[in-house]
Amino acid sequence: MSSAGSRNAQRRSGPELDSCVRCGSCKAHCPSYRQEGTEGASARGRAVLLKQFLEGTLEPSALLDERIFTCILCGACNKLCPLGIDVTGAVYEGRRRLSAFNRRRKLLGFGMEFVLKRPSFSFRALQFLEGLNEVFPLHRIKPFGTLRQMGITVPDSGLREGESLFRVSRPKGRVAVFAGCTSNFLYPHLGKALIRSLNALRYEVVLPKGEVCCGAPLMGLGLTEDAAELAERNLHVFRRLKVEAVVGLCPTCVHFIKSEYRKLGGDGLGNALDVAQFFAGERLPEDSSTQGHRTASRIVYHDPCHSLNYLGVRAEPRQILRDRGIAVSEVERGCCGFGGAFRVLYPELSGSILEERREAYRSADMIVTSCPNCILQLRSGLKDKEVKHLIEIIEEGVKGNRHERGRQAGKQS
Template identity: 45%
Template sequence: MHSMKSAYSSDINKCVRCGSCKALCPTYAEDPVEMRGARGRLTLLQGLFDGRTSPSKLLNQHINSCILCGACNRSCPLGIDLMEALYHGRSVLKKSNRMGAVLRALTKLSIAWPDMAYKAARMAQKSVLPALARMGVMPAIPELPESPLRAADQVFKTQRKKRGRVAIFTGCSVNYIYPHFGESLIHVLHRLDYEVILPKGETCCGSPLRSLGLEDEAVEQAKRNHGVFSRLKVEAILSLCPTCTMTLKHEYPKMIGKGLDRAMDISTFFIDKLDHTDMIQKKAFFHNPCHLQFGLGVSKEPKEIIKRAGVELVGPEQSACCGFGGLFCMSNKQLSADLLESRGETIASSGADTVITSCPGCIMQLSRTVTDRPVIHLIELIEDAFYFRGEEQKLLF
């Protein structure tokens, strides 16, 4: 019998089986079987950590079918950290998860040599990548830009008197797939008279590695990023990806004993800096990314900023998962597609002219099904609505 004593055992053993953590669990909503929900997974992990349950194919399936959205953590009245237990469970189970071996190897390679992976992907984007997407091996990714956002140490100085200094944690998806989001952020910060720094040495936040149970490798990334960003004299560390922000701020303390406290979502940073413009008289659907609402606890600020731009929000108040989940959309294709389908139906029936979200991954996922209206990042709305007055607009709407 496998035996594993874990630091998480005492936390998860406080569970009273109330089931609150299942209420917003997207995988349980899609497949209402106890073991496909938060409480069921927690019960399985208790068995694994206590040595009552051995690793098996089925156990791997249940634990790896979790999208790591964080809804369960927000819902548990006892504050049990289910996410940490899930990460740890995956780390314990990885040796018995042969199916994940290829994904683990590819992820490790791409994170160790990201520029090489990007160049290879650029060469393959007209041939191999579309074929792999058609076969369902990986999601379709948009055309890759000619160059990533980040180069060497980059400081973007202001023309006028400096109001402050801000660092950007670009994250892999913005750096390699959506650099124009980063350019929009730099532009908006400049218009607010902030000096902007993109420091040399940033690496993957570590989240994809953790999701695959590669804890040691994730810790390595956390130490490197902490070393680079904690030295900077900045008032905030902004990322356009809520997963990166959540990892830097809330997961690094659990991984390496110290976090990057100044990491925050752009909506938290901009909320007290943007006036009403009422520039854009449209209806929009706000898709709140899981790691923004559950990981960072942010919901009000992005909605308030959207309203200040003149946009009317339509659709249900409570957001739901789009099914992306980083590598989840590759390891759990059907479940990911089912979640996307129901999200697409909600969006289609909302009557929105456009979809606004705050996560590059959600944009990639939602764009697969929402093809009749724009799907944009909040920073694009901010740039268009608040900082193109009297200038040429991007006409996103």
């Protein structure tokens, strides 16, 4: 992607919105429609509004702005549309044109842009500010208040400190990790679990220097050109690596670096895979450590929207869990209501979408998922449940197996 390309970043969407026949199939799993119950808050309603707005027959207004920004960008509509219409592509383009319309969001966008383009500096600043929180009531400022409400604390160190290579003897391959902001700065233990699991399968692991946010939060705010700038930086970092795969802990990041970057006018990373996709293709050692999970009465797998609707991942995590001896209980699936900035801008709507999950998962003892942002959201609303990332289950298995092999070797000697 050239810098001219990033300056002119505009999305190319699939078939035009005027091929929409208004059948309404896209409404079936639209989270905002399920809560609001009005046509304007549904995928079909948005497709109609966007067609008029993008053609110039509908003027921007506060109501239009709200309709387009209360979409959580889950992608369910794209998956369900029989004509393959890229509704979310049109939502992104609508947001790009509406981005300056709302002052509160403009301010949030400015803050996020600053933070996401300078990840290491921002992380240190966040640590510093958290220390100050006792003196200054920072939680009264909305983004800080949201972090506090969600029970998020900033760890002592992030996952990456410059470039790192984690070697193994007789490697069978080399893979790179795209950590993503949430794992990198809030849940570094997930990144460490991924590295240990890959090493246990004899993969060398590269954590390249210079990864920045995938750009999804900025795209979601309509800051397409800023997202394209981040895409350019990530592509520069990851394209030079000679690796078999780029494995991500967050399906939103994986979807972005693989597919959305192409729509921003560049190339995607064709070898990007999420954890479930990568490990489903591996022969994991037989597990010997998940007895606790096997006997737990009810475990559900929460499908992250971007994993299910964009990456097409459904069977893989269930297969991995089954192979670990874990029986998955199936319940009606649904969005967790996080949506990045959506959680800050529309806390009530986000909360009512989460409430639906609380009801669906009422009788579960443990929820496993493969998205760190879903974990943040589910933990904030389902405080009585254990919520784990799939990589933690995978790591328990390979770790347990290592210990088991060690014990057997000890017995034999």
